[in-house]
Amino acid sequence: MSYDHQAIESKWQDLWEKEKVFEVSEDDSKPKFYNVAMYPYPSGELHVGHIRNYTYIDLITRYKMMQGFNVLCPMGWDSFGLPAENAAIDQGLHPRESVPGQIERMKAHFRRLGVGFDWTRELASHDPAYYRWDQWIFLELYKRGLAYKAEAAVNWCPKDQTVLANEQVVGDDVCERCGTPVEKKMLSQWQFRITQYADRLLDSIDNLDHWPDRVRTMQRNWIGRSAGATFTIQVDGGGTFDVFTTRPDTSFGMTFCVLAPEHPLVEELIGGMENEAESRDYIAAAGRASEIERMAEGDKTGVFTGRYAINPVNDARVPIYIAEYVLMGYGTGAIMAVPGQDQRDWDFATKYGIEIIRTVQPEEGFGGEAYLGDGPTINSDFLNDLLQEEAKTKIIDWFVKQGIGEAAIQYRLRDWLISRQRYWGAPIPMVNCSNCGLVPVPENQLPVILPDVENYLPKGKSPLAMVDDFVNTECPECDGPAQRETDTMDTFMGSSWYFLRYTDAHNEDVIFDPEKAKYWMPLDQYIGGVEHAILHLLYARFITMFLYDIGLSPVEEPFERMFTQGMLVKDGAKMSKSKGNVVSPDHYYDAYGADALRLFELFVGPPKDDAVWNDAGAPGTKRFLDRFWKQSVDEHEFSDRVADDRDREILGVAHRTVRKVTDDIDRFHFNTTVPALMTLSNELQSYLGDEPLKEIFDEIIEKMLLMLSPMAPHLAHELWEMKGHDSMLAHEPWPTWDEDLAREETATMIVQVNGKVRDRIEVSADIEESEAKAVAMASEKIQGWLDDAEVKRVIVRPPKLVNIVIE
């Protein structure tokens, strides 16, 4: 026996839409709940791995609605940028053609799954009405010196033919989108000064109490704050350079200095020196090698410049080297090398025969090379005998007094490279004028519309550069001829503030009404993949903080509660189109229905963990729904006897189930809610064999329907209606439980002898300690085990356990 899931599901999908069940506006009479799943790029397809995510978000929407919250759950499309453009290339289409159709197909998927979104707030990042505000934010950043164009060594993806932000280079230095190893290039690019927010972004992580620890840790590590000092070193024969160190206390141990190959002073230092040619070869090779090739070398390599530096603390004359292991992009691009306390410097010094001076006394029995631990300072004049922290303070004071240095903090975080040499993105709203230089496009000329370019394929330079009508324009300042910027913005720009736009999605005058944002923000729940732990989640925090600073966002931190769900695994790999192991839901909709699929998605495993997809899972949950359907609609024979312990017992099971399901949902343990409902259904089946009472049975079925409503909403709504209710189930209050009824009257007390279970006795749940002990000791089985051994101790934990310790 099987209920007609196809008919029921489309019926209720129509009704929810017609009655605008999920369309909401600001309403001060109810507490608000703002619930968002990361907006997807419109691939056109949803596989069962994606559906897991939307099953969770919809469960929360419906659950919170039933709890009386004014719930906003909107949906939109990350339809600009590399993912959407690459998908169009794969299909041999123009993104302008492919994107709208794919959005429609995904909406059909969401409808078929029965997800309740407020579609009146739908937005798409390729819509000029949306991206004009990307451009507007760019200009606001520019006004405040937070957007700038500068020549820098950048990451280049040779397949996607564009530069990438540091955050988009993942794993073994490969492109986050296509997995191609990235190359280094020197290019002039637009960047956002996210590093200016490094401290705030870091400190504020401490307050994100409802974020997963691993995401918080990843962001902390990514920002990577180190405290130390910078100071200036004189070159013997003229010139100076600055170094950054976290160990200024070891300055007396500096036996050489190293400059990065790209360091600006290098040219001046090597000129005319004996080994100039050798140096130039080294620098050229370093420029060519990718990061991976550099690392693969293993050994540290370098070249002596022929010049010497003067250690300011003791006037020692030490050699200056050029070496790849010093990076131009971190600190000052130059270091004081202290081989005694730094293993990299030790390796280098050993290889090139440079002197090693220890300035920290290693522990007794230390057999290693560089000593990184704490200990009394040695060989260091006025720092001698001090421990690390005191020595640091004293030497920094000394630098300040000498006027050569100061305490300093460095971050691993780099500025956010925002330019992309690709077509499908928001044009950067800047103009180059030969008279006025870089000029921002005035706000009233926004949006700078992306021109329609037929041959949009990546060429290594922005395709917009070939569109003369677009490039050639008037300078907004002097009205002379000028050229537009032709790079487009990183798609992560659009995703950094869309959750603010949802609060006022169609405003044509301002980015959003701060009053509306104030009602809805921050997000009470945000759900997405852990792959965005650093990328999107860091950028979105930065842009929100910026919009807060200019008085627009009502909050500094956008995401009050963050949840990162696990991925689905099939054939030993994470389910993804590129791995070719995706499972389409279509077959499940047809054969078992959206409700059975949703229940299995919940059932499959802990939401935070990866889970293995099992094709036999949805048939299993469908069997449960069929049984429950039959249980609900069949005619049963009811008794007219007086209520007794049996009824009390089944009611107790039902109330405990409500308590458990509520608690499990609150803790995001969705995988245990379904078994709880299955168990209650099984108990109810056995109750039907025990002269059931109609009102008890009906009450429990009703509670089941209320609990199923957020999980298997179509079936639950249909049965709710069949039971004679006029109301829409989604608007009913979440069921409550009665602690008195939920309390178990009897308990199975286990009796152990020396920690091993030897008997189980049914006892009253409120049994006293002395009685529990007496009952346990009186058990025949226990007597047999005790024999005439001496009882040394009895542990009593009524009503669950008595443990008798003998011998």
Added chain:
RNA sequence: GCCGGAGUGACGGAAUUGGCAGACGUGCAGCACUCAAAAUGCUGUGUCCUCAGUGGCGUGUGGGUUCGAGUCCCACCUCCGGCACCA
């Protein structure tokens, strides 16, 4: 190398605080219904041992704390994720 997370039946997993290990589902086996099959229902299903008990063993490995450990502590192994010449 550093920082996280995880190891439980044939499989996915359950076990909020240390207190009946294996809920629930899948798979498998047997039975019922059927000419038969599917579907459905019922029963069984950690493992070992003279097929039987009031039995032994059992949550990656080895120790420890405790009356009692999947859960706490120490050491180790394996897998997964992140970072990785960041001075």
